[in-house]
Amino acid sequence: MAFKFFDHGPLIDDDLELVPPEQRLIPEVLRSASHPSTMQTEPLDVGATSRRLEEFLKYAPFGHEPPGRVRGRCPAYHFWMRIDPPLPLAIAGSISLRIGIAPELEMYSGNIGYHVYPPSRGRHYAERAARLLLPIARYHGMRMLWITCNPENVASRKTCEHLGATLVDIVNIPRNHEFYNRGERQKCRYRLMLENL
Numbered sequence: 001m002a003f004k005f006f007d008h009g010p011l012i013d014d015d016l017e018l019v020p021p022e023q024r025l026i027p028e029v030l031r032s033a034s035h036p037s038t039m040q041t042e043p044l045d046v047g048a049t050s051r052r053l054e055e056f057l058k059y060a061p062f063g064h065e066p067p068g069r070v071r072g073r074c075p076a077y078h079f080w081m082r083i084d085p086p087l088p089l090a091i092a093g094s095i096s097l098r099i100g101i102a103p104e105l106e107m108y109s110g111n112i113g114y115h116v117y118p119p120s121r122g123r124h125y126a127e128r129a130a131r132l133l134l135p136i137a138r139y140h141g142m143r144m145l146w147i148t149c150n151p152e153n154v155a156s157r158k159t160c161e162h163l164g165a166t167l168v169d170i171v172n173i174p175r176n177h178e179f180y181n182r183g184e185r186q187k188c189r190y191r192l193m194l195e196n197l
Contacts, residue, residue, distance in 0.1 A: 003066065003067050005064045005077070006139045008136050011133075013128045013131070018079035018129055019082045021053070021057055021063050021079070021080050023054070023057060025091065026054070029080065030048060030050065030053075031090070032091045032092070032093075032119070035088075035089065037118040038117050038118050038119065042118060056078075060078050063078040063079055064076075074098045074099055074100030074102055076096050076099065077133070077136060081125055081129055089119055092117060092120035092125045093114065093115045093116035095112065095114040096112070096113045097111065098112075099137070099142065105146055106189070108148060108177065110145075110189075111147070112130050112145055113147075114129060114156075114159075121155065124159075134194060143195060144193055144194065145165075145191075146190065147163070147165055148189055148190070149187065149188050149190075150187065151170055151188050157188060163192055164197060166191050167190055168189045169188075170188050171186065171189060172185065
């Protein structure tokens with residue numbers, strides 16, 4: 001049976017709205033990625049280019065990543081965090097919801113993945129965005145979600161705790177994993193039980 005994406009309607013929490021990635025917002029994403037504080041603390045974000053973002057839009061039109069596009073990958077929803085009014089940036093970050101159960105998700109990638117640009121941090125955007133995604137997860141029959149983060153990422157660990165997730169363990173990343181190649185060595189594995197929320 002083909003996977004069917006959920007027509008979730010607007011996803012809004014006060015000044016935060018989750019919007020599907022689209023062409024007209026690319027300049028705002030690039031503005032966030034090239035902000036001086038982003039360039040100083042998150043050098044990997046500086047690699048964002050119009051071409052890469054346009055390729056992503058083709059890969060996941062309307063933010064919908066179909067299953068099987070990459071071997072072993074589950075279907076996923078992708079959103080950009082748009083802020084109104086845009087203080088200090090119009091795009092605060094991004095968040096994804098991966099639907100399904102797979103060893104890769106449970107161990108390393110997680111069902112929910114988020115990133116907030118440094119100028120927009122401290123406003124609980126990751127936690128608020130994750131809460132907006134929970135009805136979508138429930139629609140797809142998910143009862144439990146995994147969220148992973150690096151042990152030294154205190155802000156992300158607090159986000160998991162504020163969501164009500166429980167730290168299960170900290171695992172080593174295999175040498176042949178893409179995260180290891182990025183310099184990451186361990187992941188905290190948090191389990192979020194949706195029936196408790």
